[in-house]
Amino acid sequence: MAEPGLLTGWGRTAPTHAVSVEPGHLSDLRKLLETADGSGLIARGMGRSYGDAAQCAGGTVVRLAHLSAIGEIDEVHGTVEAEGGATLDALMRCTLRRGWFPPVTPGTRQVTLGGAVAADVHGKNHHRDGSLCRHVTALTLESPGGTFEVGPGKDPDLFWATAGGMGLTGIVSRATLQLIPVESELMVVDTDRFGDLDSVMAAMEEGDDRYRYSVAWVDCTSPGRRAGRSVLTRGDHALLEQLPVRRARALSSGIGDARLKVPRRLPAHPLNGPTIRAFNEAWYRRAPRRRHGELQPLGRFFHPLDGVADWNRLYGPRGFVQYQFAVGPDHADVVRRAVGLLSQRRLPSFLAVLKRFGPGDPGPMSFPMAGWTLALDLPVGPPALPDSLDELDTMVAEAGGRVYLAKDARLRPDLLAVMYPRSPELAAARRRVDPDGLLRSDLSRRLGID
């Protein structure tokens, strides 16, 4: 089925028109790749990347909705093989009741395995476990130049170019994932509140290693010294022995989050400066100063926003951008300056997310690098926003850092090669599997990724 229409990323900016196709079988997918013309083709998962990575103006967008089967869990090795269109949500529901959990989960479960590989996604456990592709043992890649079976030990150049390669090496049709064993569907969570950025960062440096999962939410909207006050949540999967008797029931696929929906008709700008500021204030005040050992359902801990369907529509018709950057451990000052800049210019950001990264994956385009990452949700509209983000780009680039392409919708193109100095390795892999340059996205066109 071919369906023409407009597509955007999760941020709902820069819509472009393409024909979406959903191949019913692998053979249809092969035929698509073999008959592709020069108008461009790219894979699209759940469209949870914020910018223009999963769209291709005037070309073809391939969705793997029908290639989403999840195989049996190999209980000996703790691995599972699934098709590229399987969502992490489905995967989690399947594996959890058998006592297994995905090795990495981003802030939403509504992503596909293919999309998660293409962005080499990270989770709250990056400081310990690295990003997703470190736990991928094998991939099948469908490219214009053929079918490629790759893995860390088999054609590693192509494997790692695909990990974070934003779909530009081909379509991941299958992947084998190493799972982690869990004993329950609950998390043991410690929450701590900090009045400023320095103290939360110090606490993270000192104590993150004691937890598998850690992330801080930072308020960037308060003026002056209060900018940077944070709530740090850290946790681990609860062991059976940590559960009170009444909750120590058998594992189900209970993920547990609220089901809310954003009403269809919205006021013009529901999430704007004042409402965002008020929200951040309320959220900070609601958090306990210190609460340790709390049991939380998985969903609430990992994917607090998944309970609100279509929450991205809350930003109104102009949409929003997410700006996420990473800098090395010696450049914590960039985090401080970024928070300061937003607060000073009164650019509203809805709950910024701060996290410590462990060492990066070997992929040339993989985003995470040892140090700090800060992610900011910023509604489009304030006239000072575009130039302010350009300034942040410069700061980040000068510190040897980079921005996350899965979130990007506006990076200065000349900085791509600075932030991703190994991007020629992606280009080399692409020439090999896609000699005619048929794979293209709006992102690759905008940033000149060849």
Next chain:
Amino acid sequence: MLDAFGQPQSIVVLGGTSDIAAAVVDRLCAHRCRTVVLAGRDAGRLASARDRAATAGADRVAEVACDALDVRGAPDVVDRCFDAAGGDVDVVLVAMGVLSGRENELDAGHAADVAAATYAWPVAAVTRAAARLRDQGYGRIVVLSSVAGVRVRRANFVYGSAKAGLDAFALGLNEALEGTGVSVQVVRPGFVRTKMTAGLQAAPFATTAGAVADQVVAGLGTAAPVVWAPPVLRLVFGVLARLPAAAFKRLPG
């Protein structure tokens, strides 16, 4: 490609020697714009517009010869502009136009030329550009209209009527393009001090090419079908448009 803020990386300017267009190009090149294609009739003025764009930061500037009196030739000019861009075209800016005055208002040949350069040629060119952008899957067409077309006045009614037509055409086309990823935005400047108005007495709320360009750039970040420059003219013309004819006639200018 257009980024999240509607900032282009490439632009085709029809009327590439226009003062307002030059100010727009300056600003866009200070941001993301690197490819600029200028269509115009005068080689000397085109060359200086090219140099100005290069100074502003463009690294690929091309010139395309065109004569707006050759209405049938408009689609071909647009095709040559797209080819010269050598890739995606993010924005097409239409800055073509000839002002009419009292001195030759009964000269049929002059009226024909004003109508051709201000209305017919832009209509043909924009139609072609819309088709090219639709195939491309996205793009923004910015049409410099004028408040002169909002309520047509005695002083320049030939020009004003052409702008009224162009403005209505652009709004209609914008609706027709819904769902294609392509949009048309009408910009309605008031009196702007440029070579087009040199020697004329300035009207109230007179502004500069730079100020209009600021509005054009800001407009790229929105989906608003109409942008006024300066913005206050929206209110002013909201009133003027409803003024009885007798009162409107007595207004100065």
